[in-house]
Amino acid sequence: MGEFSGKVAVVTAAAGAGIGQATARSLAKEGANVVVSDAHAKRTAQVASEIMNEYGVKTLGIQCDVRIPGQVGGMVDQTLKEWGRIDILVNNAGIDKPSPVWEMDDESWNLIIDTNLKGVFNCCRAVIPTMMKQRYGKIVNMSSVLAWLGGEEEGVAYVTAKAGIQGLTRAIARQVGQFNINVNAVAPGLAYNPFMDKLQPPEYFQKIRSQEILGRDGTPQDMANAILFLCSEKAGFITGSCLCISGGWFMY
């Protein structure tokens, strides 16, 4: 029996190389049945089947663009049809197109805000009525150290969205606490995966590494560990909090 046996967890952007897949795998390892949600159809199906085979839990691979309420609603409907409940929602989906503020076009701003911020709202709004009926639910949203620090190399829309997620987390936590639903955020520092090398030059990582006082990069697993803790019964009295996991880069 794992810590999350019998629970149903939805993890968005769970088919990539980062925090989402690490979280989906960790939940499955502890016995949860997992909805692997991602915008990429092929990887979604592949990761869902890998997790099912590796951990012996039930999985659903559902292609979903979190920007589109209809697709989010469809994902929730399909999950409820299969399993009848949703205990855990991890809002991990995010995107950035780094550019200075004076070069950022409307299209990029909208894409980033819609994915990172409105996507979290869309998923929360779709899942919370079920959690209210259950009188049980755990939601974890992905903020970032950049919400406090700003980012010289990162997009302003990304930083804005990640700060917005903290406000959204507190606002929702206040409203749904009475239904025994915990809503928290985690704020990762660098959760390094090799895919990131395609997005940023080596100097970008060196600058961050000089701030990581524990002398190592964070990993997707470091973040998954904290997300699992926040979804566990051990964190039952924590809501509206933001847990910063950055190896000392930022101290909240």
Added chain:
Amino acid sequence: MVKKVLNFFPTIDILVNNAGWTRDLLFIEKPRSDWEKEIAINLWGVINCSRAVLDVMIGQKSGKIVNLASDVGRVGEYKEAVYGACKAGVIALGKALAREVGRYQINVNSVCPASTPPVEEGSYGEFSLWKEMAGLFTPEIREKARKAYSLRRLGTAQDIADMVVFLCSDRASFITGQAISVSGGYTMV
């Protein structure tokens, strides 16, 4: 204390600075002796214990220190002025130490509870601050307090212990210098 521990065990892996004390009184009504006791226990206590174990932990190149701070140290509270100042001090102390000893793989974090009243009369020790304060938590007050929390319940000692244990575990090895509220949505800082 540290010498005694080292007589029995080869290492000190974890220090939980839990000792604390206060008595709820308005700042202008509180005698200086109470402030001094608050600073001695809540702030000097953490400084003394941290100082005493750090040589050991630095030698080991590993260690976990968890301080029991308080949401009061982040938002302030009536009748807890100097206590809150101490708790704010504990948070800053933890962050400074985290910066200084991170290179030795020592994690230093603070946990910020809200009010964590004893579950029942007598479930606290002789020197507990609750000896004087527990009487304040009548069933009516508990009921009123409960509603001030988003989760509609008061915290328990176990709620706090669970976070302390998490922070001491390998699963939290990338978390350092943080102040983390376990307070049912009381402050949400």
